[in-house]
Amino acid sequence: MRFQDAAPDARAIVYAGIQADPLVAHVAELLADATLDQRILARAVMNGMSTDPLVWRAMFPRLFGSDTPDGAAGPARERSEAILADSLAVAERGELVRQQVRGAIVEELTERIVRRRAGAGSAEPGVRRERRILFDGVRAEIHPYDVTVETPGASEAIDCKWGARGINADVLHQLDDARSHAAEEEERLIATLVVFDAQRSCDARLAGQTAPHEATRLIALETLDDLAR
Amino acid sequence: METEPIVSVADAITAASAAYDELVERAEDVEDEWSFVSDLADAWRARLADVADARGDEPAGSGVADAVAALSAEARAIDDPHRAIDWLSTFPQVLLIAVGERP
Numbered sequence: 001m002r003f004q005d006a007a008p009d010a011r012a013i014v015y016a017g018i019q020a021d022p023l024v025a026h027v028a029e030l031l032a033d034a035t036l037d038q039r040i041l042a043r044a045v046m047n048g049m050s051t052d053p054l055v056w057r058a059m060f061p062r063l064f065g066s067d068t069p070d071g072a073a074g075p076a077r078e079r080s081e082a083i084l085a086d087s088l089a090v091a092e093r094g095e096l097v098r099q100q101v102r103g104a105i106v107e108e109l110t111e112r113i114v115r116r117r118a119g120a121g122s123a124e125p126g127v128r129r130e131r132r133i134l135f136d137g138v139r140a141e142i143h144p145y146d147v148t149v150e151t152p153g154a155s156e157a158i159d160c161k162w163g164a165r166g167i168n169a170d171v172l173h174q175l176d177d178a179r180s181h182a183a184e185e186e187e188r189l190i191a192t193l194v195v196f197d198a199q200r201s202c203d204a205r206l207a208g209q210t211a212p213h214e215a216t217r218l219i220a221l222e223t224l225d226d227l228a229r
Numbered sequence: 230m231e232t233e234p235i236v237s238v239a240d241a242i243t244a245a246s247a248a249y250d251e252l253v254e255r256a257e258d259v260e261d262e263w264s265f266v267s268d269l270a271d272a273w274r275a276r277l278a279d280v281a282d283a284r285g286d287e288p289a290g291s292g293v294a295d296a297v298a299a300l301s302a303e304a305r306a307i308d309d310p311h312r313a314i315d316w317l318s319t320f321p322q323v324l325l326i327a328v329g330e331r332p
Contacts, residue, residue, distance in 0.1 A: 036331065040322050047315050049306040058299040059323055061292025163315050165265065198332045200276060201318035204268045222332070 001155070001187045006130045006144035018100045019108070019129075027086045028108035030079060037063055038083050039221055043196060045087035046102050047163075056084055099162075106160040106196045107146045109224070114149060114158070116228035126150040133157055133189070135181040141174055149190075155182070156190040164201035167193065172211035179215055192217040194227070235294040238328050239285030242277050245324050248301035249274075249317075256317055258310035266314060273321040280330055289328065296327040 006012060018024070031039055041060050050056065057064035063080040066072070090101050107129065115127050131148045134140050149156035157178045159171050175191035182189035193213075195202050199220035206213060219227055235241050249270075256266045300323050307313050322332040 037326050040319075040326060040332070044319050044323055047312060047319060048303055050303055055299050055303065058292070058295045059303065060326065061290070061296050062326060062329070065292045067291055164269070164318060165262070165314055197318055198322055200272050200332065201269060204272045205265060207268060208264055 001182050001185050001189065002134050003128065003131045003148055003150050004134055004140075006132050012130065012144075015100065015104070018097070019104045021101065021104070023086060023089055024101060024104045024108050027083075027090065027105045028112055030083050030086060031105070031109050032112045034079060034083060035076070036222060038080055039196075039224070041080065042083050042087045043221070045084060046090045046098070046105075048091060051088055051092055053084055053088060056088075102162045102196075103160070106162055106194065109196075110147050110158060110160050110194045110227060113224060113227040114147060114156075117149075126155075133178050133182075135178075135185060138181050141177075143174065145178075146194075153188060154190075155188065156192055158192045158194055160194045160196075162196050164195055164197045164205040167195065167202065167205045167209065169209060169211040172209060172213045172216065175216045176212040190217060191215065192219060192227075194219045194224070195221070196224075197221055199223070235289050235297055237285060237289055238287045238293075239281045241289045241293050241297050241328055242281045242285070242324070244297050245301055245320075246277075248304040249320055252304045252307065252313050252316055252320060255307065255310050256313040259314060262314060266317065269314075269317050273317065276332075277321055277324070280325065280328065284328070284330075293327050297324070300324060300327070 031042055041063060045056055062068060068077060090098055093101060111127060111129060126149055128148050128150055129146065130144045132140055132144045145157045146160040147158040157175060159175060161167060171193065175193060179189050179191040193216055197220060199222050202218055202220050233240065235244050253266065253270045257263055300320065304316060304320055307316055325332050
């Protein structure tokens with residue numbers, strides 16, 4: 001089993017520009033230390049219709065109400081306001097760009113939380129983006145993995161999705177195939193699917209899928225911080 | 230249309246259910262996803278029903294009536310059926326947070 005950079009095709013070059021957008025990094029930084037409620041706020045706003053912050057403040061009284069734990073000026077409120085402002089900036093993009101930016105944010109967020117495994121403040125050198133995994137005698141998959149952990153004995157292939165609807169047979173097969181091919185080479189590879197959506201929605205999606213997924217680790221909105229372990 | 234005031238958690242869930250039902254109808258326009266739309270809506274309606282059973286008599290809390298109004302208006306503004314599918318998941322999560330529940 002070996003890891004390889006994905007070929008820089010036209011899609012990858014365009015998408016690299018999206019990934020490099022400073023807004024992507026800023027939103028991911030905010031969400032990495034956000035509460036579940038704040039992450040759901042971001043999800044709602046980035047896929048919403050309204051661009052008026054008053055609407056969203058009304059919709060989330062436990063984040064923006066007068067009786068929130070730290071009032072109108074504490075750090076939690078400040079983070080909620082920052083998440084709201086940046087999420088609105090994403091929502092104000094055109095529909096296609098908005099979808100691409102959202103996807104890039106989930107990937108960037110995933111990478112940031114995974115890097116915490118190495119300990120506070122240090123960068124896990126084996127964490128990479130847009131990598132393919134090659135196995136002897138097996139044709140390489142076309143699509144690279146969004147995030148990989150390339151640590152001997154603890155390697156991991158991670159695909160990221162914005163919503164439960166993004167879970168499909170192709171991604172489930174690719175992840176399970178990678179895990180099983182690694183096992184054939186007596187290597188351990190954890191296959192992980194990160195979905196920026198509720199566990200309940202993911203379960204509803206998975207219930208209708210026949211592709212193998214029992215050995216794939218699902219990380220939903222409620223369990224994102226488990227990526228650090 | 231006259232609406233009932235939202236006093237309790239059950240009132241909030243009941244008031245939001247009409248907008249959620251409309252969202253389901255919009256999402257069903259994506260024929261390839263009809264089964265998922267149905268499963269998703271069933272899963273979240275069951276969760277909301279559980280909360281109404283367990284905490285329905287409790288006071289709704291500060292800001293919940295405005296939250297339900299804003300959430301329902303946002304859902305009704307969604308005209309794209311694909312976005313409606315995504316909101317079938319988002320809508321109940323926002324509602325549950327408003328009434329102090331984890332999704």
